[in-house]
Amino acid sequence: MYVIRPFDPWRSPMCTCPKKYVLHPYTGCGHGCLYCYASSYIRNFFDPRPKKALKDYLVKDLEKLPPGAIIEMSTSSDPYTPPEADLKIAREAIREILKRGFKLLITTKSSLVLRDLDLLARFRDRVVVAITITTLDNRVASLLEPGAPPPEVRLRVVNALSRSGIPTLVRLDPIVPYVNDDYTSIAKLVEGASLAGAFQITSSTYKARADSLKRLVEAFPQVYTEIVEAYRAGEKICGYTYLRRDKRLEYMKIVRELALRAGVAFNTCRERFPELASRGFNCDGSSLIGRSSVTEV
Ligand code: SF4
Numbered sequence: 001m002y003v004i005r006p007f008d009p010w011r012s013p014m015c016t017c018p019k020k021y022v023l024h025p026y027t028g029c030g031h032g033c034l035y036c037y038a039s040s041y042i043r044n045f046f047d048p049r050p051k052k053a054l055k056d057y058l059v060k061d062l063e064k065l066p067p068g069a070i071i072e073m074s075t076s077s078d079p080y081t082p083p084e085a086d087l088k089i090a091r092e093a094i095r096e097i098l099k100r101g102f103k104l105l106i107t108t109k110s111s112l113v114l115r116d117l118d119l120l121a122r123f124r125d126r127v128v129v130a131i132t133i134t135t136l137d138n139r140v141a142s143l144l145e146p147g148a149p150p151p152e153v154r155l156r157v158v159n160a161l162s163r164s165g166i167p168t169l170v171r172l173d174p175i176v177p178y179v180n181d182d183y184t185s186i187a188k189l190v191e192g193a194s195l196a197g198a199f200q201i202t203s204s205t206y207k208a209r210a211d212s213l214k215r216l217v218e219a220f221p222q223v224y225t226e227i228v229e230a231y232r233a234g235e236k237i238c239g240y241t242y243l244r245r246d247k248r249l250e251y252m253k254i255v256r257e258l259a260l261r262a263g264v265a266f267n268t269c270r271e272r273f274p275e276l277a278s279r280g281f282n283c284d285g286s287s288l289i290g291r292s293s294v295t296e297v
Pocket of ligand 1 (some may be wrong): 029030031033036037038076077078109134203
């Protein structure tokens with residue numbers, strides 16, 4: 001296959017995703033998130049490039065997939081990265097995927113997903129959209145995710161999708177210690193996600209790589225020492241430096257408690273705390289396929 005691949009995050013034992021396939025219409029991403037993992041293994045990552053002849057390859061690849069397979073757009077880039085506003089290749093891919101009966105997970109930070117609401121709503125029984133929101137604090141978000149829309153815009157996207165009957169989940173992903181880990185701020189975010197109509201919160205802690213850690217401490221110099229110390233005390237897992245297990249568990253328990261209190265399901269991403277997951281809710285939102293939601297803020 002050329003552009004669709006089985007999802008295999010480096011065969012990480014930390015991943016709990018069900019069997020699925022992944023499509024990246026673009027190489028790289030313009031949202032420029034400081035914590036981005038993909039920038040450590042893809043050159044010029046923050047300069048997004050469209051995949052060449054995407055539609056031709058996509059159609060060939062789709063013919064080889066099992067009927068009804070789950071395809072995620074995308075796991076190592078954002079399908080609605082800025083050039084998509086003009087190029088519309090993600091939209092074209094969505095159309096090709098859905099008209100053939102496949103199931104689609106979209107993960108994005110961009111309000112551009114609402115441009116394709118007509119298409120997504122038509123196939124709402126086979127679509128789930130995950131919107132990543134790491135904080136509702138505009139100042140922190142503008143430093144952490146400089147190329148992405150502000151958090152309140154993303155919450156409005158969750159609401160618009162939910163009102164159109166498209167199941168949504170919010171990814172509080174990742175929590176970076178000393179940057180977006182304030183309890184009150186997390187509580188507001190979870191409450192906002194619930195009011196906007198999200199069915200589920202999926203959360204994780206930041207896993208350090210040399211390049212992303214450097215970006216983070218440069219952008220938040222006032223907590224440089226605390227962040228560096230937290231990861232110095234952490235553990236190496238599959239090429240990443242995780243926070244200490246007890247610290248990660250503490251963060252995930254906080255988000256879980258707030259999510260359940262707000263009436264939404266909870267799961268974690270690459271943390272390996274299966275005991276915290278709401279029963280029947282996969283980490284990636286695939287178990288939301290087929291649910292519809294109509295909620296107003
Ligand atoms: S939106 Fe995702 S892929 Fe794009 S820069 Fe941010 S973390 Fe990386």
